[in-house]
Amino acid sequence: MRSCPVVSVEAVVPAGFPSPAADYVEGRIDLAEVLVPHPSASFTLRVSGHSMVRAGIHDGDLAIVDRSLTARHDDVIVAVLDGELTCKRLLKRGARVWLVPDSDDTAYRPAEVTDRPDFEIWGVITSTIRLHRR
Incomplete structure (x- = not known):
């Protein structure tokens, strides 16, 4: 790098x-x-949508994702769900797991992913970059 x-x-x-x-x-x-403290295990993605605005992640931001980190409760992660990439907050309560949007918009709903075979965590978002002048 x-x-x-x-x-x-x-x-x-x-x-x-x-x-x-x-x-x-x-x-x-x-x-x-x-x-990017772990460059060999990191990648970037462009965020699309408004489901994470309360977390400070906005449409068009560049997310830095670290695959070497184990996702913990309340981390913002990139995951695959139903064959689609998504950026959500990971919530764990006992053995149950949810992907939760961080937005005031009620159109975005939490999804329970406990034991779902179509769910896979790709990495933890460690930071985002937002351009203020384009």
Whole structure:
């Protein structure tokens, strides 16, 4: 994987108030190292839809998915269900498992996936990237 060093600024930036950042330059960080700690087990997907907006994941975001992580309760995951890829929150209660949207839109419904042969976890979403200027 290619390195991506970027200047690191150690400062809190209030939204809407300009602040000269030059006084706070701390060094460089490697975005690839921060965003993709397991490059050989990671991939990206473009998110489509609005079922995860409360989780901060929006239509068009680029999701970084790590296959080396074991999915835990409340993780946001990428899974296959009924032959289709989906991005949902994984909820576990005892032996029961659900894929749950994170949206206020009632059109998106939880799906119980306990013991379903057509359900497979592909990986855990560790971060997303949203472009603000296209």
